[in-house]
Amino acid sequence: MSAQTGATLTADPGVAMLALRRNPRRAHLIVSSLLGKHVPVPAQVPLSAAAALGALVRGALDHTPYVLGFAETATALGHGVARVCSAGGGQAPYAHTTRRPVPEGAHVLRFEEEHSHAVEQVLAIRDDTALRDPGRALVLVDDELSSGRTAVNAVRVLQQRWPRETYVLASLLDVRTSAQRAANVTEVADLGACLRSVTLAEGSVHLPLDLTTTAAKVIASAAAPPVSTRSQVPVVRWQLSMTAPLTSAYGWQAADEQAMRAAVALLATRLELPGVVLVLGDEEFLYAGQLLAQELGPHVCTSSTTRSPALVVDEPGYPLRTVISFGATDDPDRAAFAYNVLPSACPDRGPAPGFDHIVLLLDRPVPPHAESGLLRQLACAARTGVQVVVVGSGTEAAVRRTA
The missing domain is CATH 3.40.50.2020 (Rossmann fold)
Structure with a gap:
């Protein structure tokens, strides 16, 4: 580049x-x-x-x-x-x-x-x-x-x-x-x-002075990113309750940290996910995903969806090799993205190796548009299965399978 x-x-x-x-x-x-x-x-x-x-x-x-x-x-x-x-x-x-x-x-x-x-x-x-x-x-x-x-x-x-x-x-x-x-x-x-x-x-x-112009030309001529040709894998759904706030945006203390960690540890005991695993957070809600990935094992990866629109180039040495795009979970009319979730089409897959299981953590109920958007694309990206975990508030840490 x-x-x-x-x-x-x-x-x-x-x-x-x-x-x-x-x-x-x-x-x-x-x-x-x-x-x-x-x-x-x-x-x-x-x-x-x-x-x-x-x-x-x-x-x-x-x-x-x-x-x-x-x-x-x-x-x-x-x-x-x-x-x-x-x-x-x-x-x-x-x-x-x-x-x-x-x-x-x-x-x-x-x-x-x-x-x-x-x-x-x-x-x-x-x-x-x-x-x-x-x-x-x-x-x-x-x-x-x-x-x-x-x-x-x-x-x-x-x-x-x-x-x-x-x-x-x-x-x-x-x-x-x-x-x-x-x-x-x-x-x-x-x-x-x-x-x-x-x-x-x-x-x-x-940054050259003409970078904006040059970048626009590079983006316009870029090859289309890889797409999944797989059929959809099964999607399993979970509800996780925790006593911590769903977001730390409005303030976070030591007791909240302890409560989130306890809830995530409980969830990890219910998930048996062999193979290559990705825990995917949703935009601002990504800390819980990092804690869950840590609980699931040292080789479990973590990343999150994002608002940031970027160029994808499936070539060794470039950091964003693949992308899925979809209507954001909080607004179907706003584009959101998840990079390197789909496997690269190159022999050297770099940061996009592909994943057997994908665990999606959301701090809101799954909206209808996400069923045919984000969830469908994740089900076509994973090799074995997708776990969707909706996190909510409760009086104690609890986890149950809902579908």
């Missing part, structure tokens, strides 16, 4: 690789190899990366911060950071931004992720007690920092509602230039706060 567009990413491929977006605001996509989002990986990869990043945060502070993850890619990453970055190495309070409906009575802030396909980010906190302390640092977690603009936009509105002394940017990969980093620090200082940064890896990205 670099030869065709001139765009390059200087970073360890084990950390991230470069792809093209179908997005006029930003033609490139930095695809994390650690996140468990676009690229299926064993669950220990994103969970360990998050724990390592959390340790860096803990080392940069002398107290327990409040952790905020950015939707949709960093919701699970933020979970993992918050889990280990209290002053004692335990759970810190956590929330993440969301693009979902806002609950009544929440404290709501809005800011822009300027380059995104979905520009608006919303923070909706039910209980803002932990955010009112100006001496408590706020950690902003994202998978990559390319300019720092989203973080600074967030700080600007956060300082107006909950002013504080310190912000920490935490990322898996930081590709900002030294000038961009200095500008971010200055902008936050002008808002009355100190800005620190921690990252697992640093790199750089080179």
Whole structure:
């Protein structure tokens, strides 16, 4: 892809690789190899990366911060950071931004992720007690920092509602230039706060001035991605109840973490899935999928659906080899995608090996349009079977097969 567009990413491929977006605001996509989002990986990869990043945060502070993850890619990453970055190495309070409906009575802030396909980010906190302390640092977690603009936009509105002394940017990969980093620090200082940064890896990205035009030409001439020719495999349905909130968007504490882990562990005892297994989360709802994959075994992979439209190229060395597209579970008129779920058609399948079993975790009942959309495509992608797990609230952890 670099030869065709001139765009390059200087970073360890084990950390991230470069792809093209179908997005006029930003033609490139930095695809994390650690996140468990676009690229299926064993669950220990994103969970360990998050724990390592959390340790860096803990080392940069002398107290327990409040952790905020950015939707949709960093919701699970933020979970993992918050889990280990209290002053004692335990759970810190956590929330993440969301693009979902806002609950009544929440404290709501809005800011822009300027380059995104979905520009608006919303923070909706039910209980803002932990955010009112100006001496408590706020950690902003994202998978990559390319300019720092989203973080600074967030700080600007956060300082107006909950002013504080310190912000920490935490990322898996930081590709900002030294000038961009200095500008971010200055902008936050002008808002009355100190800005620190921690990252697992640093790199750089080179983007030609005509990249948007070149990328559009490459996308227009690209070959059609592989499609499944298999017949549908059986679909088994489950209902999982847990006492934790269904989303951490509105706030998350240590008791919630314990409750989710207990429910996921119970579910894992009911699933007997030999062969190559993928646990697939749904957009912002991917942390539970990572925990389930971890419970099912060290070789079970995890990834999730996404809003992000990107170019698929089934060639070795490119991170997005296959795709299924469908109406999003919360809106049939909005396109959503799952990358590398279908097997690659190449001898070297890379990140798209194909899966015997696919477990789909949803935090909402399966909508009618998903039956003929997402579920049908997953049933044609898996070699042996699909398990659909609908997660709901309950007074205790419980699991039952519904079909």
